[in-house]
Each structure stands twice: as C-alpha cells, then as structure tokens.
Amino acid sequence: MEQLETKLKVSNISKTFFNKKDYFTAIEDVSFDVKDGEFLVILGPGRCGKTVLLNIIAGLVEKTSGSVIYDGKEINGVDPEMGMVFQKTALMPFKTVMENVELGLKFSGMDKKKRREICQKYIDLVGLQGFENSYxxxxxxxxxxRVGIARAYANNPKLLIMDEPFGALDAQTRYSMQNEVLRIWEQEKRTVIYVTNNIEEAIYLGTRIVLLSKCPASVKAEYTIDLPRPRDMVSDEFMNLRTKISENTDLSV
Known part of the structure; x- marks a missing residue:
C-alpha cells in the first residue's frame, strides 16, 4: 500500500469549558494523524465532543491543552487552506446558488468574472447546473x-472538514449524497475529515476510521478500511467489520 505523508497531526488535545460554578470536559487527550489525500472518518456517539474537536482543528475554538500541527506548523486561528461543511447548510436565503457559492471568493476580492468561472466549475461538479439563479x-x-459542498470547494481548501453533513437527510437522499461526496473526493484528491455517528456510513466512506468514546471524547480505536470501492453494505466483509466496530463502540446500535 502506498505510504501517504501526514497532512495533519492532532496530539493530546483536551478541551474543558469553565463557568463561575463548574466545569465540563468535552475532549480528553485525543491524538491521531490525517494522511494527505485520505478520507478519514471520525465516528462517535452524539454529543461526545466531535464538533468541538472539529472546531479546534479548524481554528474556531481554543484548545485547553495539546497541539494541532498542519503541514508542519501549529494551528493558531483559522487556516485558509481548510474548508468546512456543516450539518446546517448556513446558506444566505436572499442569495442565489451562485451568490452563495461565490461568497468566500467575493470577500477575498477576486474579480467577478474569475470567481464566477471557478464557482461554475463546482456547481457543475455537484450536479447543480441549471440552478445557479435559484434561491x-x-x-x-x-x-x-450540494451548495454547501460547492461553496467549500470553491475556496480551494487543501483539507475539507465535514461535520455530519447528511444527518438531517432522509435515507435515500443520504445514500445519494454519500456517493456524490465519494465521487468528488476521488476526482478532486483533497484530504477529507468526515464526522458521523453512523457506523455504516463510516465504513462506506472512509479509508480509515477513528472511533471516539462517549463524552469526554477519547480515542477508543482506529480501523483501516481496505474494502474495495464501490462498497457493498451487505457483503460479508462489510458486515463483519460493522460487527467488530459495533462491539467496541459507545453508540446505540
């Protein structure tokens, strides 16, 4: 197997929230690496601290202890090479698809013609051609x-962070979007960190899974997924791996 370079190194990250009367630890001594070009899935139960961890990696939340090293440098604040796709789409309701996708490039000062060319590429890539002027x-x-994914990719991130982006979708749409994300990942060759609380989704998408415990989150195990793509969710290999992970998880399964 090809040895990939480490893109991101999370070392001994902990996060404790304090108030006047009490404190709450969301993450405790979490460490893992992310390889360049891989599709890493972080799997864990709801409210275990997954989103807090992602926000620390993205530079949106200050850690209590530990370090996050990206391309050899410690992250202090938001890194422009990282993009995020959230569970809530956070689209501007008064802006069209094109206007939502081009927001980051517009704020960066890029001229309209160039940013429209870039945004059209990713609107086409996510299958929304013909909806550019829709609200x-x-x-x-x-x-x-899809708009959220196109917007993230339009900003040319080297690392894309996806926080349970399909959790609110129905099963059929969720499966369709999983395949879309894989298609785009295979075409664009970007590094992806994807968070979910769904074991099947984690195995279906990931090259590797980091399994987190219940809150406060710590790393319980890592699994390398060597199953060929496209993956068959009812194959013996898939089901055996699902059973192995489910027996070591704090998820309700």
Whole structure:
C-alpha cells in the first residue's frame, strides 16, 4: 500500500469549558494523524465532543491543552487552506446558488468574472447546473448540501472538514449524497475529515476510521478500511467489520 505523508497531526488535545460554578470536559487527550489525500472518518456517539474537536482543528475554538500541527506548523486561528461543511447548510436565503457559492471568493476580492468561472466549475461538479439563479427556499435538503459542498470547494481548501453533513437527510437522499461526496473526493484528491455517528456510513466512506468514546471524547480505536470501492453494505466483509466496530463502540446500535 502506498505510504501517504501526514497532512495533519492532532496530539493530546483536551478541551474543558469553565463557568463561575463548574466545569465540563468535552475532549480528553485525543491524538491521531490525517494522511494527505485520505478520507478519514471520525465516528462517535452524539454529543461526545466531535464538533468541538472539529472546531479546534479548524481554528474556531481554543484548545485547553495539546497541539494541532498542519503541514508542519501549529494551528493558531483559522487556516485558509481548510474548508468546512456543516450539518446546517448556513446558506444566505436572499442569495442565489451562485451568490452563495461565490461568497468566500467575493470577500477575498477576486474579480467577478474569475470567481464566477471557478464557482461554475463546482456547481457543475455537484450536479447543480441549471440552478445557479435559484434561491435556497426552492431547493431540497440534498440540493442545499450540494451548495454547501460547492461553496467549500470553491475556496480551494487543501483539507475539507465535514461535520455530519447528511444527518438531517432522509435515507435515500443520504445514500445519494454519500456517493456524490465519494465521487468528488476521488476526482478532486483533497484530504477529507468526515464526522458521523453512523457506523455504516463510516465504513462506506472512509479509508480509515477513528472511533471516539462517549463524552469526554477519547480515542477508543482506529480501523483501516481496505474494502474495495464501490462498497457493498451487505457483503460479508462489510458486515463483519460493522460487527467488530459495533462491539467496541459507545453508540446505540
């Protein structure tokens, strides 16, 4: 197997929130590496601290202890090479698909013609050609998530962080969007960190899984997924791996 370089190194990250009367530890001594070009899935139960961990990696939340090293440098604040796709689409309701996708490039000062060319590429890539002038209220949940993915990619991130982006979708749309994300990942060759609380989704998408415990989150295990793509969720290999992970998880399964 090809040895990939380490893109991101999370070392002994802990996060404790304090108030006047009490404190709450969300993450405790979490460490793992992310390889360049891989699709790493962080799997853990709801409210275990996964989103807090992602926000620390993205530079949005200050850690209590530990370090996050990206391309050899410690992260202190937001890194422009990272993009995020959230569970809530966070689209501007008064802006069209094109206007939502181009927001980051517009704020960076890029001229309109160039940013429209870039954004059109990613609108086409996520399958929304013909909807450039549509507003969010005219889009389905899956289409809104496609806009969010296109917006993230338009900003040319080297590392894309996805925080349970399909958790609110129905099963059929979720499966369709999983395949879309894999197609884009295979085409774009970006590094992806994807968070989920769904074991099947983790095995279906990931090259590797980091399994977190219940809160406060710590790393319980790591699993390398060597199953060929496209993956068959009812194959013996898939089901055996699902059983192995489920027996070591704090998820309700």
């Amino acid at each position: 969010p209220n005219a889009l389905s949940g899956g289409m809104k998530q």
